[in-house]
Ligand code: COA
C-alpha cells in the first residue's frame with residue numbers, strides 16, 4: 001500500500017543521504033555539510049560532517065528572526081507553586097543570551113561541560129539553551145537522584161560549572177537540592193569552578209563564598225552572548241542513563257543530526273506545526289524532557305509546556321485536563337504510568353467533563369509497555385487517537401511509532417506500530433540470524449542508525465561498542481526482546497538485561513544490588529523488577545545475611561531500603577525487601593532472578609534443569625508470600 005509513510009520509510013532506508021539531506025534543508029546552517037552520512041570510520045557513523053550550525057539559534061533566534069518573536073515559546077505551568085508564566089521567543093532569547101554571558105564569565109567555553117541539577121523551572125531550559133548557544137556541553141541530572149549518583153556524573157563529565165536551584169517541590173514536600181549538591185561535590189574528585197544557584201522562595205540555599213553564585217545577581221550584570229557556530233558533529237549534551245552496573249552510561253548527542261531528526265519528528269510523528277502547543281509531561285532530567293520538552297518543539301517553533309507537577313495530587317486527577325484546555329494543547333506525550341495514576345483516582349474520568357478539550361488531537365505514550373487496559377481507558381475517555389511509541393535514551397527519538405503526520409495506521413494494542421523512517425529493524429535469534437515474523441527474539445537496528453541517535457558514549461568508545469554493537473555485528477542491539485508481525489507491527493516485550501522501568505523511569509537492578517551488597521550484614525542479594533499496577537514495575541530485593549548476623553532481619557531490611565534511597569535516590573522506589581536463607585542458583589552459580597520474578601508475579605515458570613537445589617524454590621515462595629507476593633501472599 002502506497003502512502004506518505006511507505007514513501008518516506010523506503011527512501012530513508014534505500015537512500016539515507018537523499019532522505020536526510022533534503023530534511024536538513026529545513027534547518028539553519030552557517031556552513032552546509034560535506035557529507036550527509038559519513039561512513040569513513042565504521043562503526044562510528046557520523047551525520048552532516050563538515051556542517052556548522054548552532055542548536056540554540058535553530059531553537060530560539062531563528063524564530064525571532066522569522067517574525068515570531070511575540071509568539072509563546074514556553075508556558076511554565078507550576079501547580080505546586082501556583083505560578084503560570086509565558087515566555088515569548090524574544091523573551092527566551094534575552095534570558096538565554098544573558099545566561100550564556102553568565103556561563104562565559106565563569107570561564108565556560110566551547111566544549112566545556114556544565115552539569116544541571118534542576119527542578120522543572122524555566123531557568124533549567126534557559127541554562128540548557130545557553131550551553132548550546134556557546135557550544136558548551138550540558139549534562140542534566142534528574143532531581144530524584146541522590147548525591148552519590150550526582151557525584152558519579154560529576155566525576156565522569158568533569159563540569160566547569162554546575163547550575164542548580166535551592167529546591168524542588170514534590171507534591172507538597174519541598175526537597176532541598178543544595179545540601180545534596182554540596183555533598184555530591186564533597187564526594188567527587190573533580191570540583192567545579194563555580195555553582196550558579198536559583199534561589200526559590202520555598203527554601204533558601206546557603207552559599208559557599210567564592211564558589212556559589214546567585215542566579216539573579218549574575219543575570220543582572222551579565223553581558224549577553226551571541227550564538228557561536230559549532231560543528232554538526234560536536235557534542236550538544238551528555239545524558240547519563242542506567243547501564244547494567246552502578247556506572248551509568250554517558251549517552252552523547254551531537255548538534256546537527258539531533259536538530260535535523262527532532263525537527264522532522266515533530267511533524268512526521270507528532271503531527272504538529274509551528275505555532276501549535278505541544279506538551280511532553282515528563283522531566284528535563286530524562287531524554288523525553290530533552291527531546292520533547294525542550295529541543296523538538298522549539299526547533300519546530302511550537303509552544304512547549306513546562307509542567308512542574310504530577311498527574312495526580314497537584315491538586316488532583318484533573319490537572320492534565322486543566323492544562324490541555326487552558327493552554328490549548330494539541331498533542332500530549334507522557335508515560336502510561338501517568339494515565340494509570342489518573343485512572344486509579346478517577347476511574348470514570350468524571351473530572352474530564354469539566355474541561356473543554358476540543359483543541360486536543362493526540363495522546364502519545366512511551367517509556368514502558370502500554371498495557372491494553374490503559375490504552376482502552378484513554379481512548380474511551382479522550383476520544384482521540386492514543387498512540388504508543390517505542391524509544392530509548394540512546395536513540396533520542398522513536399524507533400517505532402504510528403507516524404501520524406505521514407500516515408496514521410490502525411492501532412494494534414500492545415504494539416507501538418511500525419519502524420519509524422530511518423530505522424531498519426530486525427529480530428534476531430540467539431545465533432544472530434533473522435527469525436520469522438511473529439517469533440520473539442532480540443530487537444535490533446541495522447547500522448547506520450539514523451541522525452539524532454547516540455554516536456558514542458562519553459569518552460568511552462569501547463563501552464559503546466561492547467554495550468551495543470558487539471553481540472550482533474552490523475546491528476545496534478536495543479536490549480529489548482520482541483517480535484515483528486506479518487504486517488510490520490513491532491511488539492516490545494521485555495528487556496534482555498537487568499534494566500527495569502519504574503513509573504517510566506529507567507533503573508538498573510544491578511546498580512541496586514551493588515548498593516545492597518555494600519551493607520555490612522549482607523552476604524549476597526538479588527533485585528528484580530516485579531509487576532506493579534501503578535508503576536508498571538517496582539524493584540524487590542532478596543538478601544542472604546552473613547553467617548553469624550543475629551540482628552533482627554526487619555531492622556536490616558529498613559537499613560537497606562534507606563541505603564538505596566540515600567545512594568541512588570527516591571526515584572528508585574525501592575521499598576520492599578526480604579531476608580531469605582539462600583538464593584536459587586544454577587549449578588554454575590547464576591542467581592535465578594527470572595524464576596523468582598515469575599514466582600512473585602504468580603506467573604507459570606519452568607523449573608530450570610540446571611538448578612542446584614529444587615527445595616529452595618519452595619522457601620522463596622514462602623518468603624515472598626510473607627511480603628505480599630506470589631501465590632502464597
Ligand atoms: N526530585 C526529588 N525527588 C523526586 C523527584 C525529583 N525531581 N521526582 C520524583 N521524586 C521522588 C518522589 O517524591 C518519590 O519519593 P517518595 O518515595 O518519598 O514518595 C519517589 O521519587 C518516586 O517518585 P515517582 O516515580 O514520581 O512516584 P510517585 O509515587 O511520586 O508518583 C506517578 C507516581 C505515576 C504519579 C509519577 O511517577 C509520574 O507522574 N510519572 C510520570 C511518568 C514520567 O514522567 N516519566 C518520565 C519518562 S516519559
Ligand code: AMP
Nearest residue numbers: 366367368369389390391392393492506
Ligand atoms: P529510557 O531509556 O528510559 O527511555 O528507557 C528505554 C526502555 O524503555 C526501552 O529499552 C524499553 O525497554 C522501554 N520502553 C520505552 N518505550 C516503550 C514502549 N512504547 N513499549 C515498551 N517498552 C518501552
